[in-house]
Every structure is written in structure tokens, then in C-alpha cells.
Amino acid sequence: MSALYGLYPAADSAQRAVDSLRNASAELRFDPRQIVVVSQEPLEHFAYAEEYAKSAMYWLAVLGGLLGGTTGYLLTSITQKSYPLPTGGMPLVPPWTNGIIVYEMTMLGAIVFTLATLLVTAHLPTFKKPLTDPEIWSGKILVGVTDPPENSRRQLEARLTQAGALAVKLNP
Amino acid sequence: MPHKWAMVIDLDRCTGCEACVVACHAENNIPTAGEDQAARGRTKHWIRVERYWEGEFPNARIRFQPVLCQQCDAAPCEPVCPTYASYHTSEGLNAQVYNRCVGTRFCANACPYNVRFFNFYNPVWEKPLNLQLNPDVSVREVGIMEKCTFCVQRIHGAEIQAEAEKRELKDGEFNPACVQSCSPKAMVFGDLNDPASEVSRLAKSGRNTKLLGELGTLPNVNYLERNS
Amino acid sequence: MEKTSEQIQRDLVRPLYRTGTAYWIAVAFCSSLVLAGVSAFCYQLYHGIGVWGLNSPVFWAFDITNFVFWIGISHAGTLISAILRLANATWRRPVTRCAEAITVFALSIGAIIPLCHIGRPWLGYYLIPYPSERHIWPNFRSPLLWDFFAILTYLTGSVSFLILPIIPDFASIRDTTTGWRKRFYGALSLGWEGTPRQWHRLETAMHIMAIVIIPVAVSVHTIVSWDFAMTLVPMWHTGIFGPYFVVGAIFSGIAALILAMALLRKFLHLEEYLHPIHFQNLGKLLLTMSLLWFYFTFAERLTTWYGNGTPEMTVFWFTIRQKFAPFFWTMVFCNFIIPVPILAIKRLRTITGTVIASSTIVIGMWLERFLIVVPSLERKFLSYSWGTYRPTWVEDTLMASSFGLMALLYLLFSKFVPMISIWELKAGLPEHTPVVAVEVPAGATNLSARESPFPGGVSS
Incomplete structure (x- = not known):
């Protein structure tokens, strides 16, 4: 899966990145559902994770x-x-x-x-190549956009960095 | 009215001759265990004559008690069988369906009388004993339980004969092998639902007891206590 | 000293990469035991159950003893881990996976034994309820059918309970390795990413499973006890058997868990993860179970003795004074007299101490099951048909191979799966834990952790 993502050291900077991407989604023409968060452990008390905390x-x-x-x-x-x-x-x-x-x-x-x-x-099992990064497993949190629109990559990258990303990467 | 097969054993008459045991072996294709297996506690007698001593020598008395499947009305062996191999027939018999038996041996443990037997090996009849096998009785293979059937092959044979001749079964018309071979006539077999039968008459005796009757298994074998 | 995520990841995955000579020797030894068992079973299949020492009237002996024993051992893992999860006892984190693995393997062995012990194993499928050409369904009145359903449910539940939390760990190995391992763990991780949605569903599922698995575990060993209690056999036909068996099962299960943890700690070098505090906490639990076991044994024996029924008293004296007295008193020593002081005295409740206590308990609980099965059958009602049982080499081999199979499965499992849940351990690190929860860091020896085996408060 093609994705542009940043790696964040803690939940607060990841949340900043999520908020920043979400605010820009209309302007940069992508669907907020394309925003992904990946972590090595359950992220409790983290607003973005709380959205999923409801299920039947x-x-x-x-x-x-x-x-x-x-x-x-x-x-x-x-x-x-x-x-x-x-x-x-x-x-x-x-x-x-x-x-x-x-x-x-x-x-x-x-x-x-x-x-x-x-x-x-939880969409398991899936044959899609999972969006992941070895860095996650040493505690980083991945925040990114899947299939980022070609022409707005520069802005996305800027927003990810601005939120405090340790690194910004592009998944081919 | 369906039949209700039952037996009365008069302990006053039993001499402990074990003719019933031999007759049962011959009728029901029961192989002999042999010395080796017998020493390991694997004898197989659908009917056995239990022998108890009363008192101390020289005033000892011997008491014989033939024990076979009691054909209980509330049989502990039946509900525990997972495959219905052990079940109750409409004529009140505890039947064992060999084909259904997988050999959990649960029924044998549940039976308080220890009258259910397991085929530890495939049965073998040394020549020429193989020639005396009863064609009316199936031979049981390794791994399944077997037990006294009240000679169900004789019961069915007599019922079919009576039906062919369009008549009712007569009391004493046929007998299981053990009853037939009992020379002191200690054993009587018949239909408890027929009030005129010998078995019904004897079952009313004041000497009538049930083996381990306190367990509530409602046996259909009645023992007439010794008076002498 | 607190570990970082990187250290945890590295330490817990290391055993998957490094394999010493001792490991291969152990695998070879256990495999040969299993092979011997398979050969013994083939021999038995060819000749019949006659190659065992069973006779009339002892139709069950080593087979059912081992069945009850292994089902009992299986009560360690899932039950303990489910209780600790629900109680939110944080010290559980390094313990749960090795406990759950015991459950799955012991239960599988326990489920195989009845199939091997029946007279015609090739017809074992007669117990499965399915529409067949025989037009007959199994008898749902039989405790053996209850066993079938209980074990089916428990096995489904405990396999899920073990596997689900491994999925993220598989994903972590997938992302941090190369070569065949990347493909292997890639397939096993089912495409796990670690999105908030996935984490939430996983944790919810584990919570539901924990709730469901506790009553199931209780029912499983109760039903095993009903295999005996539903008959009229003296000393079997008693209402106390259900709870007595459940207590005995948890008792032997915790003992097995302590032994497994001590071995893992030593051979996988997990000293920095499995701390003395874990053994102490489990030791307290074991002490409780030992006292409960004694209470149940006393209650059972007293009721029989006071009732003074002839068939029961025959079996009663047979076990405690006559033929089986050496076994009975060894059992009392192993289950009560030796472990209680070791586990009760704080200074003795060390890793070595709990391991010694657990070893005697495992032996004692095996003897307990043997003493339930055999003496009653040898002395059943009519004295003319009393019997004597003596096992043969086939039964001995099958029993040894069941232990070999358990060890082998555990060894193989530990080579492919991190034996401590990596992500759960990381989630327990202080900086990852919300302030509201009282955190007892793994290995901490502060007072709050020592006071109660259940910081979450299940002990009330």
C-alpha cells in the first residue's frame, strides 16, 4: 500500500499529526479515512484511538x-x-x-x-501488505496517509514534520 | 401387553455345580480365557457361581449364589453409554448392541454387579472347539463389551415361532441355556407380566430378595433366600 | 531498572534465533519418548487393550488417571491468566503466555487419551454428533458426551486465548527480521498492522474470552469428576467431586506453571523478566490451593467415615490402611505436609522453594487421581468379583510419552513463539500506563506488590 507517513516518539505528537492532517484533508483533497495510525501497543487515553473504543x-x-x-x-x-x-x-x-x-x-x-x-x-486475516515500519516496535507511533494525492505530497510532508515527526517516509 | 422377562433363582436349591456356566459358554460363544489370562483376572463368564463361606472351620457353611446380568429396570450401565450400545429393550432387557460399542468400558465400571465383560483380545477357539460355535449368536471382536442377554436369541426364536403358528407364547416353552441346564431346578425363567407364570408365582414368595437391592437398580433377577 | 521497548523486543525474541546443544538434546529425548509412545499405541492397536494391565473389574486405571491428570494441569493457564487479566493484576504480564500454552498442550494431550483408551479407537467418531447413515445420535445422557462438549468448548476458547495476543508479536518479528522468518511470521501475523481499531477489537475480544473461559474451565473439570460421580461405585458417587476436582485441577495446574516458568527462566535466560516476585505470588496462590485441597480431602473422607456404609468403608480402609496406604500417605505428604511449610514461610518461598513444592505437588496430584480411579474399582460391592490391578510396560510407556509430548510441544512452541507477551509487557511500562492504574513494575520488590498476590483485588 502506498503511504506517506511520519514516525512519532509519543502519543501526544502523534495526536498533533492526526489533527493537523485532518484539518488539511479538505484543502489537500483526501478522505480523512485515509489517515492511518499504527502503534506497537494499545493507545489508551489518546483521542484518535478513543474513536474506535465503541463496538457491539x-x-x-x-x-x-x-x-x-x-x-x-x-x-x-x-x-x-x-x-x-x-x-x-x-x-x-x-x-x-x-x-x-x-x-x-x-x-x-x-x-x-x-x-x-x-x-x-479487525480485517484479519488480510492478504494486503500491511503498512508498517520496523521503528514501530521500538516504541514509535506511525501516522500517515494512504494513497496520498500526488500533488499535495509536499504539504503533507510539511505537516507531518511540523507535528514533531522523527522521520517522514514514503512507502512505495 | 409386552413381555417382561425375569428370573427367579432359589438359593436353597443351588448346589454350585456350575452347569449353568458351562451351558452359557456353549450357547453364547464365550471363549475360555485360559490359565494365563485367568490369572490376570480376565475370565469371562456371563453367569458365575459366587461362593461365600459363612462361619469358621469346622462350623463353616458354604453359600452359592449364581450371578448374571440382573437386567435392571433402572440400569446404571445404560445412561452412561455415549453411543447407545447399552440400552433398554421394550421387553425390559438390557441389550448390548455390539456394532455400536466403541469400548469406553464406562458401563462395566458403572455396573455394581460386575457382570459386563470386555474383549481384551480377539476371541480364539482352539480346534475343534471352533466347530461348536452357535450360529444364532454373533462372535464379539476385540475392544467391545458383552454381557448376559437372557439368551435373547432363544426369546426371539420362540416369539417368531409362536407368531408363525398364530398363538401366544406358553410359559416354560423355552428357557435360557443356564435355566435349561440347571439340574436341581434352582433357576426359573418367564414373563412377569403373565400372572399365571411360574416366575410370577415364585417372585411373590416371602423369601424373595434382590441382589444389592438397596442401590435402587430394580433388578429383574430375584433370589429366593436360603431357609435351611 | 526499567527496560526500554527495544530491550524487551530484543531479549524476548532472542530465544527464537539462538538454539543451544541442550535444546537439541532435550528435543531428541522428548521425541524418542513420543516415538516410544506411538509404538506402544500401535502395539496396543494390533493386539487389543489386553496388552494393558486392565482386568475385570478394573476397567480404567492409568488411562483415566492420566486423562484426569492432564485435564487438571490444563487448568493452570487459561484460568489463572483470565482471572489475573480481569483483576487487572499487572504482575501477570510476563506469566500469562507460558500459562496459556500449558493449557492448550495439556488439554490436547488430555483429549487424545480417551481416544487411545477406548476398545475400538477407529470408531471414536461415534461420539461426535453428526447426522449419519446409522440414523442414531450419541447419547447426551452420558457424561462422556458432556466431556466431549466441555473439552471442545474449552479447547476452542483456550486456543483462541493463546493465539490472539500472539498475533501482534508475530507482526513485530515479521517487521524486524529477514529471510524465511519474514515470510513465516508474515503469514502467521495474518496481516496485522496495529491500528487503534485492531488494538481495541483485540483487547475487547480478550476481555470477553477471559469472562467466558472462567466458567468454562470450572465446568470442564466438574464434568470430568462427573464421569465418576454419576456411577454408584463406592467413593465415586459423591456430590463433593465437582468442586474437589476443580480445586485439585487448579492446584496441580499452578504447580505445573511454576515448574514451566522456572525452566523457561533458566534456559531462555529470562531472569530479568520472571522475577522472584512472580514465584512468590504464585506460591501464595499455591498455598491457598493446598489448604483448600486438604479441606476437601478431609471433608470427603470424614463424610464417608461418619456414614460408615459397608461398601464405602471397604474402599476407605483399602486406601488409607491397606494396599494403597503407601500411596495415600505419600499423596498427603506431597500435597500438604511438604509444600505448606515451604510456601507459608516467607524465607522459604523462593524460586527454589516453590519449585520443590511444585514438584511434590505434581507427583501428589497424580497419585490423587490414581487413588480415585483404581481402589474403588478393585473393591466394588460383591467381594467375589474383587480384583487387582498392575500396570504393564505398555501403560508405563504411554504415560511417559504423554509427559514427553507435553515437553516436546512446549519446547517447539518456545522456539517459534516468544514465551512472554512482548506487547503486553511493553504496554506495562510506566511511561505507557495511564496514571489512574497502580503500576507494579515487573521485578519491583516494593511493599504493595508483596502484600497481595492480586494487586487488582481478586483475593477478596
């Missing part, structure tokens, strides 16, 4: 649990009814023991849904 993952996990539990209930009761073997005095559809299967399936549903939501919303 908990509710989707609950939904997965409900679906899993329902599957468990249907799996046990339907199969038991469809083949009514003599059970030697036990009920054909025993609630106590089936409850255990329903419980495990509920949990499995929640786990699978969480996993699926994570993979879908």
Missing part, C-alpha cells in the same frame, strides 16, 4: 451465546425425540443432562462469535 462485541458475544444455547437445546431434544429409544425409566428428553450440553454450547457460541467479530472487524 459484547452484545454480539451474548447473541452468539444465545444462538449456541439454542443450538444445544435443539440438537439434544430433536435428536432424542427423533429416535425414541427405550431409556430404562429415564425421560426421553432429560432436562438435567441436556442442560449441560446447552451450557457448553452457549459458551462455545459466545467464543465463536467473539472470534468471528474480531477477525471481521
